[in-house]
Amino acid sequence: MFKNAINYNAVLYAVLMVAAMWLGFLLQNLGWFSGCSGAIIPLSPYGLKGIFLSPFLHGGLEHIFGNSVPIFVLIFLLFQFYPFIAKKVFFLGWILTGFLVWLLPSIDIYTGDYNQVCIIGASGIVYVLAFFLFFSGVFRWNTKFLTVSMVVALYYGGLVWGVLPEELFSHLAEPSRISWQSHLSGAVIGIIMAFMFRKAGERKKKYIWEFPNYYSEKDDKLWQQYKENHPEDFLELPYKKKDNVWEHLDEIRKNG
Template sequence: MKTEQKLKFSPRVFTIPLLFVFAIWFVYWLEITFGWNFNKFGVYPRNFSGLKGVFSSPFIHSDTKHLFNNSVPLFVLSVCLFYFYKEVAVKVLIYGGIITGLLTWIIARESYHIGASGIVYLLFSFVLFSGIIKKNYRLVAVSFITIFLYGSMVWYVLPIKEGMSWEGHLSGLVTGIIFALLYKKRGIVKEKFEFSKTEFDTMFDENGNYVPPVLEEETELKEINYKYIYKENEPE
């Protein structure tokens, strides 16, 4: 069995997700401690100044509940990303996050859109669809676990709850699918099995024609005849 990439543990599997979660909690702590409000650094659609939110909005949250609801899936899905997709993990997180923010800036309502939920949906979508597309049994298992844990999130890409940025969720979901397709041949792919040749395989040549097996007795007889002929023709 061969794969393009073997699963090996790396410290950044946990360090990068932990740093990301720590960063969003630290920003929220600054807001609470000093009475600051960073909402104006969120994505404000179709406004040039609102583009700064593409980079800053994932670190800004409205309240503790909003922050906690994003922290757990963000950490779990980030760990999955950096363990199972380590070859492309950083690209998916950074470039995918930027594209998610830009799509939100294009399609969203005129309001400040904040929170890491767009990144959460990006990771959810990428892990889910990448495993299915690659048809690797490990990744498919991760996809089903992702559905089991966070499958209900799919409903929130629709405008069913007031005050929630469903546009950011939808942008993350779409971006995750795009990156799953883009990197379908990178990292771990469907297992390829190579079978060793058996005695049955040696009975056929490369064109599929039957080749009778040579018995050991026949081989010894040919060697004896060869020696006899060679000795008979040998000059005295």
Template structure:
């Protein structure tokens, strides 16, 4: 398997999520600084004009508390996305915004739906289900970590608190699950060690030849190696001696 398909860290893993979150903060700063009212660019369900919110709503927040609550999970989850699923990270983010936003537009109440929480639910759902479907220990561990950190978010996919877009959360959850099926084969795999290869033969492993059957290190050199070294020395000495005679 090609190197880029394995898990490995690069500057983009943290840089892209960080710039993404900072961009949202810059938009909020500009809104406060210049007195813009961007809430009207959010998703307004069943309204043609409200469709523009499908694209803009993740970048609009109602308060600094709202933005702060979304920033940390967005940064953490998007970083995990770029590390473990680098080849499809931008697809998950881009299509996640569009699909979850459109679903919110379809099922939402007649009100403006804003904030990046819908995208956060896309990432939580995708990372969790993708790890389960992949049956890979690292990805399963990541899924369990996501459940531990953000498992309680499942309650907010139901109308339990006024003023929260549970429709956006539910849409994100459904979208993430859908993406876990669609991108089923697009996962990185770790490099296999030599003993994990199907054609591996323990008796032919040159490393294991340095140990006895009890696992003790064999300090002396193999006889065949000594003979090979000796033959080389003798051959060289004979040639050197022949040159001296001439």
């Protein structure tokens, strides 16, 4: 029963994405991608290819480990519970988030200075999926999808702080290397797609008794058949005629 409940495509896509990330990380360490090659460089034409390549590149083992687990879990949840729109959400979210990151210049929030940065990692996709899964359940208001929303909120609710610059919460000796722009872009795109696709595919079931005036005798075949076979049950019942006091007036006078 449990085997039949699992969508094996959900496992397959999750495994393939994580495997591709580790392959990219391996090639990166072998020198295939050096410097800003393959990274998103905001507002630079050279950095546009990073929209497609940057999720496969990471700054170290801690970075890729930190993205591998949530990527696997969130992709699995997406394809398991939203198979009808999973590919659209995943690939559209990936591209739109990367493009939005490319459009957002890296500006020091205290000095206003522009810093040219190279952005790598799959955290933008993590935020797309997490925010889509949470808000999709809220927008649909469906028990099953709301359960998924609660699971995401329970395990990844802390992601919400990542949409803000790290400098707001701690005093850093140097600018943070965490791209809050990627997180913010992913969150925004995830919410927008959750709203756009709120009516796509499986929706909340509405049972017949939830509709006004759902019952009609004419549609009840068993009831109609019973009435035909037992007409005596529906004859008008005898009743006592109401007394007319004027008819008993003489009798009342005698007794009085």
